[in-house]
Amino acid sequence: MSEAQDESNWDNRYATRSSRMQASEIRELLKLLDQPDIISFAGGIPDPHLFAAEDMRNAYSDVLSKNANAALQYSTSEGYEPLRHWLTDYMSKIGVKCTPDNIMIVSGSQQALDYCGKLFLSPNDTALVTRPAYLGALQAFNAYEAHYDFISPESGNRTPQSYKDEAAKAGGRPKFAYLTPDFANPTGDTISREARMKLLALADELDIVVLEDSAYQGLRYSGEHVPPIISLDLERNGGDIEKIRTLYSGSFSKTVTPGLRLGWICGPKEVIRKLVLIKQAADLHTPTINQMVMYQVVSNIFDKQVDKIRKAYHHRRDQMLAALEKYMPASASWTKPEGGMFIWLTVKEGLDSKELLAKSLETERVAFVPGKAFFADGSGANTMRLSYSLASDEEIDQGIMRLARLIKSYE
Amino acid sequence: MSEAQDESNWDNRYATRSSRMQASEIRELLKLLDQPDIISFAGGIPDPHLFAAEDMRNAYSDVLSKNANAALQYSTSEGYEPLRHWLTDYMSKIGVKCTPDNIMIVSGSQQALDYCGKLFLSPNDTALVTRPAYLGALQAFNAYEAHYDFISPESGNRTPQSYKDEAAKAGGRPKFAYLTPDFANPTGDTISREARMKLLALADELDIVVLEDSAYQGLRYSGEHVPPIISLDLERNGGDIEKIRTLYSGSFSKTVTPGLRLGWICGPKEVIRKLVLIKQAADLHTPTINQMVMYQVVSNIFDKQVDKIRKAYHHRRDQMLAALEKYMPASASWTKPEGGMFIWLTVKEGLDSKELLAKSLETERVAFVPGKAFFADGSGANTMRLSYSLASDEEIDQGIMRLARLIKSYE
Numbered sequence: 001m002s003e004a005q006d007e008s009n010w011d012n013r014y015a016t017r018s019s020r021m022q023a024s025e026i027r028e029l030l031k032l033l034d035q036p037d038i039i040s041f042a043g044g045i046p047d048p049h050l051f052a053a054e055d056m057r058n059a060y061s062d063v064l065s066k067n068a069n070a071a072l073q074y075s076t077s078e079g080y081e082p083l084r085h086w087l088t089d090y091m092s093k094i095g096v097k098c099t100p101d102n103i104m105i106v107s108g109s110q111q112a113l114d115y116c117g118k119l120f121l122s123p124n125d126t127a128l129v130t131r132p133a134y135l136g137a138l139q140a141f142n143a144y145e146a147h148y149d150f151i152s153p154e155s156g157n158r159t160p161q162s163y164k165d166e167a168a169k170a171g172g173r174p175k176f177a178y179l180t181p182d183f184a185n186p187t188g189d190t191i192s193r194e195a196r197m198k199l200l201a202l203a204d205e206l207d208i209v210v211l212e213d214s215a216y217q218g219l220r221y222s223g224e225h226v227p228p229i230i231s232l233d234l235e236r237n238g239g240d241i242e243k244i245r246t247l248y249s250g251s252f253s254k255t256v257t258p259g260l261r262l263g264w265i266c267g268p269k270e271v272i273r274k275l276v277l278i279k280q281a282a283d284l285h286t287p288t289i290n291q292m293v294m295y296q297v298v299s300n301i302f303d304k305q306v307d308k309i310r311k312a313y314h315h316r317r318d319q320m321l322a323a324l325e326k327y328m329p330a331s332a333s334w335t336k337p338e339g340g341m342f343i344w345l346t347v348k349e350g351l352d353s354k355e356l357l358a359k360s361l362e363t364e365r366v367a368f369v370p371g372k373a374f375f376a377d378g379s380g381a382n383t384m385r386l387s388y389s390l391a392s393d394e395e396i397d398q399g400i401m402r403l404a405r406l407i408k409s410y411e
Numbered sequence: 412m413s414e415a416q417d418e419s420n421w422d423n424r425y426a427t428r429s430s431r432m433q434a435s436e437i438r439e440l441l442k443l444l445d446q447p448d449i450i451s452f453a454g455g456i457p458d459p460h461l462f463a464a465e466d467m468r469n470a471y472s473d474v475l476s477k478n479a480n481a482a483l484q485y486s487t488s489e490g491y492e493p494l495r496h497w498l499t500d501y502m503s504k505i506g507v508k509c510t511p512d513n514i515m516i517v518s519g520s521q522q523a524l525d526y527c528g529k530l531f532l533s534p535n536d537t538a539l540v541t542r543p544a545y546l547g548a549l550q551a552f553n554a555y556e557a558h559y560d561f562i563s564p565e566s567g568n569r570t571p572q573s574y575k576d577e578a579a580k581a582g583g584r585p586k587f588a589y590l591t592p593d594f595a596n597p598t599g600d601t602i603s604r605e606a607r608m609k610l611l612a613l614a615d616e617l618d619i620v621v622l623e624d625s626a627y628q629g630l631r632y633s634g635e636h637v638p639p640i641i642s643l644d645l646e647r648n649g650g651d652i653e654k655i656r657t658l659y660s661g662s663f664s665k666t667v668t669p670g671l672r673l674g675w676i677c678g679p680k681e682v683i684r685k686l687v688l689i690k691q692a693a694d695l696h697t698p699t700i701n702q703m704v705m706y707q708v709v710s711n712i713f714d715k716q717v718d719k720i721r722k723a724y725h726h727r728r729d730q731m732l733a734a735l736e737k738y739m740p741a742s743a744s745w746t747k748p749e750g751g752m753f754i755w756l757t758v759k760e761g762l763d764s765k766e767l768l769a770k771s772l773e774t775e776r777v778a779f780v781p782g783k784a785f786f787a788d789g790s791g792a793n794t795m796r797l798s799y800s801l802a803s804d805e806e807i808d809q810g811i812m813r814l815a816r817l818i819k820s821y822e
Contacts, residue, residue, distance in 0.1 A: 048481075048484050049480070064468035064471065068464035068467070069459035122426075140693065220625075232792070258484060259699040260697045274427060281521075281550035282525040284547070287671050288670035
């Protein structure tokens with residue numbers, strides 16, 4: 001039975017909502033890349049050698065020695081109170097005064113995106129996104145049959161009326177603007193303070209929510225700190241978090257570990273309460289034991305852990321930027337990220353990075369992610385995402401050299 | 412700001428999909444019951460003293476000593492392969508031959524219900540449910556704006572045409588029949604083999620999916636094993652799982668521990684693949700470490716653990732049935748469950764168990780769950796759910812005595 005027949009059987013017979021899911025051809029592709037002789041800049045996953053495995057092990061042991069009954073039992077949908085309390089301290093350090101009622105624990109920040117889709121999007125409503133945007137966000141919003149329109153925070157957004165008109169044409173209204181303002185996945189770019197303020201002003205005009213995905217925010221290696229959008233929103237609202245329109249989604253995946261699936265959403269109590277109801281009906285709560293362990297681990301070693309990770313990725317970023325400088329032809333350009341895990345490479349117009357990838361795997365044995373997948377409008381064929389989080393100095397130098405050789409062969 | 416104003420602010424201002432969530436007044440109520448002098452039959456949660464805490468602790472330690480890099484890293488949406496493989500053995504023991512491709516790991520079986528809602532339900536589609544049904548299932552399906560119609564597997568369903576007509580009237584079509592065939596939450600009832608076959612025949616006529624929630628299936632204390640619906644469906648399809656219409660949702664919450672949030676869905680590959688795409692966009696995957704730990708724990712002690720739990724709850728069920736017999740007036744009747752955690756008490760017509768609960772908390776200090784919440788049509792005012800999973804012999808005797816005294820006072 002072919003895949004096409006197959007799809008039609010379940011789709012027609014049981015009338016499943018196939019619009020609610022989307023195969024990620026990129027992720028499927030990446031599965032094929034687990035071959036040892038391939039230099040992979042594709043992943044975008046943390047280096048497991050940087051995990052605080054020993055501290056984790058001690059924390060699990062501790063929690064299960066002292067508090068097994070609670071750790072293994074059902075718990076509340078909003079999350080483990082001490083962890084939420086710790087997060088109020090964390091948020092306060094980045095300029096956001098809040099209480100545990102402003103915070104809900106989620107099973108990784110992907111879940112925050114799913115729940116925000118569920119809360120805000122009716123079919124054909126518009127999500128404003130950047131071009132490119134985080135692929136997982138597009139997948140999450142697609143499940144709620146989102147229409148997309150595009151913001152360009154740095155180079156200038158369109159008029160509010162034009163966004164309203166386009167959304168109405170699509171059969172809905174604009175519901176939120178989603179972006180990763182710091183060291184974005186996939187570009188590595190950081191949005192300036194001015195652009196953040198302009199985005200808030202646009203959101204005011206449209207009366208929509210700003211969904212700030214801060215997955216990489218803790219990983220700055222150079223340049224000046226830019227305040228999170230939520231803190232800027234708070235500032236212009238006299239510090240009253242109940243009045244803001246920004247929802248902040250945070251993650252422990254990049255700083256501590258992704259395997260525990262732990263993130264959080266911070267925002268006005270009112271919306272957190274709604275998200276808690278959504279979570280209750282969706283998976284009851286995030287695993288109790290993991291929340292207790294994360295609380296213990298971050299209480300003990302968070303700053304030290306983040307320092308260690310910053311230092312390692314900082315070095316790798318510098319190595320990759322140097323290699324790009326050294327090997328790439330003049331027709332190629334790339335971002336100079338101040339943090340995060342990614343560099344975004346643009347090759348000359350007309351080249352298709354998906355074809356380049358196929359060729360690269362065949363002849364150069366170098367993997368990356370073609371950029372097109374990150375564009376909700378299907379553009380971006382001549383772009384690609386390079387991740388330096390997992391590569392050694394030698395792999396970076398070798399891999400970029402080979403990739404440049406391939407790109408030059410099309411000159 | 413009052414709750415009502417509050418709701419309208421976010422609902423109107425940001426046009427959130429308030430239809431996608433539903434506050435559970437019962438769960439809110441239960442939060443108020445954590446007072447030490449109250450005898451609670453309300454919970455329906457496992458006794459934490461029966462958790463295999465020591466085995467869990469050893470497993471976390473082992474996994475993090477030997478395999479930390481994998482345990483703390485991202486993993487695949489379908490779940491940890493060795494655990495899925497172990498589950499094929501488990502399923503085979505209950506009459507279901509399948510491969511790991513027929514199994515997806517979920518973060519608790521509540522998530523299976525959420526994903527099935529997401530996969531099947533368009534707004535106003537009909538879910539066929541029992542009356543009463545598991546509250547969490549209704550909450551999960553409500554999020555997808557389900558309409559409900561009612562099956563009565565034991566006493567007789569309506570004609571297929573009548574279900575189709577009602578669904579069309581509601582603006583959709585019947586999409587699945589959901590039920591907990593063994594020791595149901597909330598009634599404790601088990602559906603006979605004949606009724607299971609009739610339900611499958613009805614599903615054939617309607618060409619819909621059967622969603623078998625088996626959360627309590629492992630906890631039989633007496634009576635004869637009844638084959639799971641999925642195994643009956645498989646049997647009539649010559650053992651070819653790709654041809655069946657039943658999806659089976661299983662859980663480790665009642666047998667091992669709920670705190671790790673681990674369950675699974677078993678069904679045709681084709682639908683599992685769709686559910687994997689849904690999971691990928693919703694939370695990427697269930698925590699890696701918990702899956703690895705559960706695999707180790709169930710490989711070592713599953714049968715022993717289930718025996719221990721069965722023995723404890725078996726005793727408590729007998730104690731509660733004896734106390735009901737001893738104290739309740741002739742106007743009350745109750746189920747005699749052969750397993751699970753619940754007894755369903757029906758008091759005389761006209762009594763409202765929500766009012767009884769308020770009175771009971773005030774004068775008798777006994778808690779239970781009023782039955783009405785479990786009825787998608789708002790009936791069942793004179794019913795209540797009693798759980799014996801957490802109560803000691805003395806609490807059961809005392810609590811039922813006091814509850815009977817209260818009920819008698821209305822005679």
